[in-house]
Amino acid sequence: MSQAPGGDARAEIMRRLRVALADVPAEETVEDVSVAREYRRGDPDADPARLRDLLAERIADYRATVHRCAAAELAATVTSVLAAHRTGTLLVPHDLPAEWYAGFDGTVHRDSVHDPYPLEALDAADTVLTGCATAIAETGTLVLDSGAAQGRRAISLVPDHHVCVVAADQVVGTVPAALARLDPARPLTFVAGPSATSDIEFDRVEGVHGPRQLDVILLH
Numbered sequence: 001m002s003q004a005p006g007g008d009a010r011a012e013i014m015r016r017l018r019v020a021l022a023d024v025p026a027e028e029t030v031e032d033v034s035v036a037r038e039y040r041r042g043d044p045d046a047d048p049a050r051l052r053d054l055l056a057e058r059i060a061d062y063r064a065t066v067h068r069c070a071a072a073e074l075a076a077t078v079t080s081v082l083a084a085h086r087t088g089t090l091l092v093p094h095d096l097p098a099e100w101y102a103g104f105d106g107t108v109h110r111d112s113v114h115d116p117y118p119l120e121a122l123d124a125a126d127t128v129l130t131g132c133a134t135a136i137a138e139t140g141t142l143v144l145d146s147g148a149a150q151g152r153r154a155i156s157l158v159p160d161h162h163v164c165v166v167a168a169d170q171v172v173g174t175v176p177a178a179l180a181r182l183d184p185a186r187p188l189t190f191v192a193g194p195s196a197t198s199d200i201e202f203d204r205v206e207g208v209h210g211p212r213q214l215d216v217i218l219l220h
Helices: 009-020 048-061 071-084 153-157 175-179
Strands: 065-069 089-093 107-111 127-130 134-136 141-144 161-166 189-191 196-198 204-206 213-219
Touching (some): 048 065, 134 175, 141 161, 141 175, 153 189
Parallel strands (some): 065 213, 089 107, 127 161, 161 213
Antiparallel strands (some): 134 141, 196 204
């Protein structure tokens, strides 16, 4: 459609609409109606234990493995998960507490912005261990923002196996509740199970865009 003189395309569109509607009976005119949108902003009354149960259920639906334990059992649980995957090389953010993997007897590499783990070596790392910023129960989603115990985005996307620790107070019910905790200026990574995609025949392929294996350690 060519524009009206002066380039005011919107005015031309509105003119054509008025012409097209000129013979419409008044009783058929549709009034402009504002639709109220009452978005859910959170779930302040939700039972924390119920939210953790829902999160564990939804994460399992995505073919990830959930391990539930008390904070005092974290090191033993991490050791057990790494042993099950026969992990020999563990990559961790520079500020990850050493007690999280105190029982691991393999090789540990620390990554930081100032001393980054070489990109060419990332793919050879067996497992990366991180924390998270928050976790959304309704969607079974983990959110990382490169904050404390999370490290650079690259280290959680390249290695084939990701072990993510979720603290009890990091679990929220809804997406709006999670967004209220996050800084949109930070690099946000939303993780919903192992990386996977399907072609037109619905053949599922894992590991295309990130780790093929995801273990979530949910503390209570």
